[in-house]
Amino acid sequence: MEEVIFMEMEEKIGAILLILLVFSLAVSLIPVTVKHEAKWNQWLPGLFTQKGVFSREISSKSITLIVDFGQIDVTSDPGIKKPYVNVEGTMPTMENGHVVRMAAGHMTLHLPNSWEGELKVKVGMGALALRDPFLSNLSVNIGMGEVKGTAYSSGNMNIRVDSGSVKLTLNVPKDIRVHTRINSIEGSLYYNGKIVEGSMAERTFGEGKRIIEVNIYSYSAEVDIRTWRG
């Protein structure tokens, strides 16, 4: 004889609740991943007490600045021979003499005139201000924020701001060709102060054998390429 399974309303509600609870419990066991690169043991010594100001000279031709929340200023300083960095913030560290990290605060990188080096900048949320520095290569990654200012460049520039804007005046030597790619929803590309293209622009300017690449990815971008006699 076939047994008929009959459930009362309370039992049905109970079954639904139990299924929802088991489902929620199972989902809550899935680990969450956050994009990061620092190791826990890197910060452990003096984790929540390390706060303050430090100033360090950097000999390397490649400098990396990594900040979670805050502002980075890169400035030209004709009075110095080697670059140096000033950090005012929480959890500041320096690795291998050229990677400077900070959780939150303000960082200023002073570069000598005509510095021939590579600069990498990574910011979670914040701003990068370029105050007329001389750079050969620049790579910028910002999650949310902006890049603004003026720079002198003789090498490639890759700037990515996932949510935010780029407002940049870029001075390049006259004998170099510049291949510019702008990938923005709102954008304007200028050459020597005159507008030449809107958003999603890809243009090559100048004459010369050597070519440099300028790639911009952001929500809005305003880039002015200016030729400079050097």
Add this chain to the structure above:
Amino acid sequence: MREIEDILYRIGKVVVSSREAFDTHIAEKYSSAFPLAIYISVSFALGSLAAKGVVKLIGTIPLYNLGWILELIADLSGVIGVAASLVNLLVYASLVHISARIEGYREGRWDDLIGLIAYSSLPLVFPIALAAVSYLASWFSLLIASLILIIPFSLWSLYLIIIATSVNYEISLGHALVASIVIPLIVYLIAGILTAKLGAIGLIITILGLVALYIWKR
């Protein structure tokens, strides 16, 4: 099979007819182990999903240096949630029990109340399940909505606690409201003020005062 049906019936009854469910729990002398298992599961899922949801929202910004701290907090959040909820359950149930005794009611057992308060966490399963779906689908607006929905469902849960107090101590809903909400709130307020002014001594004074009141009223 009969046992499973009985368990499902008891869970469903808490939502459909909570007074009857609590009455049966006390009359049949059911163990508090099952409602405690529900309470621990709800606490784990709530703590874990709330923390992981917030971390996932913040995680849209790359945190190069602090990301590992967020991951660590999120991974431990379930266990932290359970520990905090169990402490809260013990402290709160004791407060309600003492409040009922202060009001002069002699009926009702503390361990039964623990089981009934644990059962009262059941309505929270709905927003938690919604949070689980949105977490799984990375649907941020739904995740925020489900975290907000925890507030009204907590009020439902609080209403069940008032009924549980009323059933356990055989008192009216009004007196149950005083015993389960008003007096514990006043005690938390006094404890907060005294602890802020005197530190740990303030907390000890509050506990000693409560114990003295309880013994005097017994």
